[in-house]
Amino acid sequence: MDEDRIMESERHQIEQIRELDLEELQVEEVENLHGSSDDDTSGRAYRDEFTFDAGLASLHTYLGEVEDTHHRLSFLDSGAILNLPLFYLEGVVLFPEATLPLRVIQPNLIRSVERAMSLVDVPYTIGVVRIYRDSFDGRLRFASVGTTAEIRQYRRLEDGSMNVVTRGLQRFRVRRRWIDVDGAPCGEIQIIQEDLPLRIPRDAFGTLPPLTSVSSPGPSHPTMSNTSHIKRQKCREGKNDFDADSEDSFESELSLKEMRLHQSAVESCYGCDTIDESTSSDDEKNVFESGGSQDSVTVGRSSQSNYQRNTSDALGVGRKAISQQSSHKQEKTRMDWIIMRQTRSHGVPRAFWPFWVYRMHDSYCLARKAADMWKTIVRAPSMDGFTRKPDILSFYIASKIPVSESTRQELLEIDGISYRLRREIELLENFDRVRCKNCQTVIARRSDMLVMSSEGPLGAYVNPYGYVHEIMTLYKANGLALIGHPVDEYSWFPGYAWTIANCATCERQMGWLFTATNKKLKPKYFWGIRCSQVADDMR
Template identity: 30%
Template sequence: MADEEDELLENEEIEHPDEYNDEEGDDVDDDDDDEIGILERLRLQFRGRIDQDKDIKRPEKITYDPALPTTHAYLGTDLEDYSGRTVLDDECSISLPLVQLPGVVLVPGETIPLHFFNPRIISMMKHILQNNRTFGMLYDSQERPSSRREISVPDLGTTAEIFSAKEEDDGGIETMRMKAMGRQRFKVMETRRQADGILIGQVMILPERCLPDVLCTARRRSLGRRRMVPHHISPSAKDGGMQWLKERRKRHLSEADLTWWPPWVYEMYDEDALMVKIKNELRGWYENSLQLKQMPATPSDFSFWVASNMPLDDAGRIGLLKIDSAVQRLRRELELLQKCTVLCCRECSTQIANKSDVFCMSLDGPMAAYVNPGGYVHETLTVYRAQNLNLIGRPSKENSWFPGYAWTILQCRRCTSHMGWKFTATEKNFKPEKFWGLTRSALKTGLQTDEE
């Protein structure tokens, strides 16, 4: 195995970090003994082996502040914040400027950082900031047609509202950094291209269909008190709400005895019961790295949160966005969570991680969107253990999405596709000492079939 790893390292022509000091390239002072030791360990780790840490245990305690990644400090601290929120009426028709980003499917409630260099888009964003700060985000499949006539615009998107932005002039090059949040789903009715190349769409805001209680027609109002779950039993308890679910089954679904169908049929369409089941399923993914109280409380918001944090491919995420009902969306997500077992390379199907390796390094959840200095947005999933990956390049702290961690590029060992980054702590008190950030566009999930 050692000879095989040496051969792979030679074939990859990896640049060894002979001089890895601080960000400015200055010599490290003698007083920084702790940092020297950590950086030296990074150099030795990088030189000595291919990234193949199979026996790493799940971190028992995370000392890193999960609020740091949510600030996107690499964009700078001088962004101007905007208050207020724009809510568009359901099923209303409105004209919106549209933006397509490669490999990004924006979900309502998801924060997306952006860095634009295109003068036309920057001009468009200036106009948006002067109005309702809202534009439409469309999926870009990255597959270019052979002729311009074949160019098609997706029929589904999500509105994005800017809540922080900064325009600057970098050596004569105008750029704009901003943060936006997904708000509402919309359907594209028609599009037109302006003379300056900006895409404008006439869109209809899609509503969230709220289904009535599954047993509302089978119960008597006079028995309302008997159906209430005791206050000391909470659906967000440490047991994942299983006791709450048992009480609900006894009290709320007893009316099913008056109908043709057994109670478990109605439970399949009970949004509260579905949320409890999904939370218990997520405990096998994230364990103690995410508190249940940090998840959205309403079924619709919770369903979107789950959709934005699942390592689905673009087609799977778009499929969830097309569902108009939170109940049906939750049912589909529960099915996917129960069947997903492994995370594989999208190109060659090599296994990269297991679902039990996923954990949270951010308050946003295990997956969040980050933007690199070139303006490319990566939706990144954090895992504490990965395999079949090669380290490319030397560790760097510059523009790190996780302050206090140095990043190294990851490639699939089999097909050399870009898989993400390895993050290693540059301070001794940070736990975990290292973790992996896998880009969603390079992953696909392994689903168990019914036969298996």
């Protein structure tokens, strides 16, 4: 349905309810109902005075009583191909586990719902695909990736229309689409195979041999037989003796200063390339200390650049240092080096990239970072349960992150948990301003977000004419013009009346202002901004 027709319909509803057929609509430009301060102090105080039950908005009580289907569909096999009734929705991107309410009025779509409820293989299932208008020629385009939705609640009204509440299940790709003899849209879809969360770098290293040996702690003064035993143990474990001999030969030629530099460089590799299996933390600090104070080998974290810079100085004085140092000190240094290698709890994996590179693909590490950022920005409760399921977390944030419609479609089409989480982290880092899609006017900032639903700061709601709006809720907005008077009928938020809000610059409908009808209800007012009217650039 065209946006202009939707706006006219909503204006007509206002006129009918308020009996303003002969009265001109009043227009008031609202710059900032809370003041012009850019800091978040007023925002925190505003959120502290919260008395609204956020769980009411997620129930979609404005649809009236709906009956539960008492049917929960099991997940389809990855790669499965099937035919489903399709719902093409403009301005909506459905993700797995997200709720989507529908007001089905058109006869062909009513038949689609009826057909979906009577399917044998996948009953109560429809496919939801986003459609959008091309910015160049204005033609409707169809997304290639959508989401299956399970019909969980429905109600048939006296006029034949239906109120339906669905929930997203699995992503799919559209193979082909058509209109059947009843005019209902249908399509052949293929379920997308989702990857499993991976712990990196363990999975990345695979069976590559370690750079150094892994041994149990040995005696404080190992003998040559101990060293030979270590090499024989390497051979039995399938290690490469050539690597071990090369390392020993190389170390025996080093001076005391060169030895220390070499140890420092190798230890930096330990710090970069080893991983704690439980936390994958890169904040560990491993320090090896030998028994002697003067001749002890101190192992600390030093970058490879320092190693390369200092090595050139060391090579110039290396041979001179050998003549100056006693053979006893050199031998003790080498013995300390052997002790360190034997007492290490684990070796250095021969990875081709530093540890931080592999962490970029660690699903659990990325999930923790994304959850922490989400909790800080949205002020959500504990996200610990989600961090143990990175795949679910990636879809949860994608369905709730207050960004533009096209950006959310981009997130839906990303294959790979780590890639989706990295993109979400990037969006959370860069997201600062909400702009009008048409004229780029700044409407709000990230600190203005307000969670008015238990499902998050962004949700889908349907109006009486069947048009679904995905809106982000804000406690403050600028540059908007109010049209008409507050209307409390068919309000998405119980206890609040809604007023249409247009961009004061380009006069496009940006959303609504919701004002409390009960004096005890807080917040007193807030804004709902349509994601379909938000610019892609959120900086």
